[in-house]
Amino acid sequence: LAIIGIISLCRLQKPPRIYVEKSLEEILCNNSKPLPHMTTDHCHPGDREDNLWLTFNDYKPPETQIEWEETCFLDKSFHGYYTWPKIIKYPMNKRARYTKDHEMPKDVTILYDRFMNKQFVRQITQLMILNENENEEQKKFDKDQFVMFKGLFRNFGLAFFDNFIEQLNELIHEKITEKQEGSHRVAAQIVAGMICGSTNWTLKMLNELWEKLTPLLTEVCNNLNSEILSHWNACFFYIIINKDPRRMFRVIHFLCTLINAKSTSNTFNESARWCLIRNLDEFQWRIPSVWCEVYKHIAELLDHSSLSVRTRIA
Numbered sequence: 001l002a003i004i005g006i007i008s009l010c011r012l013q014k015p016p017r018i019y020v021e022k023s024l025e026e027i028l029c030n031n032s033k034p035l036p037h038m039t040t041d042h043c044h045p046g047d048r049e050d051n052l053w054l055t056f057n058d059y060k061p062p063e064t065q066i067e068w069e070e071t072c073f074l075d076k077s078f079h080g081y082y083t084w085p086k087i088i089k090y091p092m093n094k095r096a097r098y099t100k101d102h103e104m105p106k107d108v109t110i111l112y113d114r115f116m117n118k119q120f121v122r123q124i125t126q127l128m129i130l131n132e133n134e135n136e137e138q139k140k141f142d143k144d145q146f147v148m149f150k151g152l153f154r155n156f157g158l159a160f161f162d163n164f165i166e167q168l169n170e171l172i173h174e175k176i177t178e179k180q181e182g183s184h185r186v187a188a189q190i191v192a193g194m195i196c197g198s199t200n201w202t203l204k205m206l207n208e209l210w211e212k213l214t215p216l217l218t219e220v221c222n223n224l225n226s227e228i229l230s231h232w233n234a235c236f237f238y239i240i241i242n243k244d245p246r247r248m249f250r251v252i253h254f255l256c257t258l259i260n261a262k263s264t265s266n267t268f269n270e271s272a273r274w275c276l277i278r279n280l281d282e283f284q285w286r287i288p289s290v291w292c293e294v295y296k297h298i299a300e301l302l303d304h305s306s307l308s309v310r311t312r313i314a
Contacts (some may be wrong), residue, residue: 003144006111010151015096017200019074021089027072028053028182043082048286051080056245058254068203069094073244077284093247095200097157109269112159115152121163125190139181140159141234142189145228158205164190165212172220182312184228186221188235191217195239199247210250221258224272236279245283252290255280259297261288267306274312275296 016023028035028050033180036049047055052073062068072090074080079088101212104112128145168190174183191213198209220232239251258273280290298313 003148004170006148007144007151007171009107010148010155013098013105013111014151015098015153015155017091017095017108019089019091022072023085023087024050026086027088044196045082047288050084051294054080054244054246054286055289056283057289059246059249061246061249065203067270071246073247075242075244076287077242082287091199094202095154098155099157099159108155111152115156115160115163118163118166121160121167125167125186129179139185141185141231142160143238145186146189146192146196146238149190151193151271153194153197154200157201158208161194161209164194165216168216171215177269181227181231185231188228188231192235192238197252202279206250216252217254218257221273221276222269224269226268229272229275233275233279236276237282240279240282242282245286252280252287255258256290256293259293265310270304271306271308273307273313278312
């Protein structure tokens with residue numbers, strides 16, 4: 001009930017988004033290339049000149065905050081695949097956040113003060129692990145807990161980041177065998193919440209997030225086992241589903257490091273790596289260059305001696 005209560009508070013306190021309405025021509029006019037033939041009156045499913053800008057191919061991340069905010073990100077994969085509406089409505093890639101520099105409403109301050117307390121953050125994560133022993137369902141990735149973390153990072157930005165990074169390092173290095181699976185489950189939920197809650201952060205904030213998150217994720221992916229794989233697989237699934245791949249370029253770059261990693265003699269780790277990579281399926285038709293890279297590597301593994309590896313790449 002406490003988790004549901006925090007989720008509800010975060011939704012009620014959620015800063016509004018700023019929406020923009022433009023035609024396809026207006027969106028593409030900033031490109032230096034000639035405007036492609038537009039498909040706005042008939043249905044022509046598939047890759048076309050007028051929807052290539054939505055793909056990850058040749059995508060160059062914005063270098064300035066203004067460019068980042070004004071980029072048209074369309075998270076649903078059906079956008080532009082069949083045809084284009086006359087007017088496209090989309091949110092700007094920026095959002096207000098509650099910070100200590102500005103006076104907060106009293107109901108917002110309650111959450112802020114709680115999660116700024118390192119001891120409280122540790123207590124709530126440990127409680128999530130302990131509850132697992134009482135409820136068999138809690139051994140699965142908990143979507144409610146993930147949504148709670150997402151709401152906190154969406155509303156408060158980096159305010160609690162250091163507290164949670166410290167806790168994440170403790171969770172993934174848990175020494176007590178009986179608590180390791182629960183610790184990784186909670187860690188996976190926190191990471192998914194961080195990344196999904198950060199979609200409208202500034203470039204500077206995102207750089208700080210990924211600077212500390214990348215080594216942590218690398219360590220996790222290098223030490224996967226059968227008990228924790230499902231939790232980290234669910235983590236990447238929720239990070240990727242219904243997201244514009246251009247917005248999530250850092251996630252794609254991280255998964256590409258897994259694609260390009262050398263094969264190891266540890267067949268489980270090899271199989272687990274490809275299990276995580278398969279979550280790229282959620283980007284569907286919008287990452288053709290990445291699919292070419294995936295194909296190049298799996299072609300070399302078609303005759304792998306391990307059935308589990310062959311099954312994963314299939």
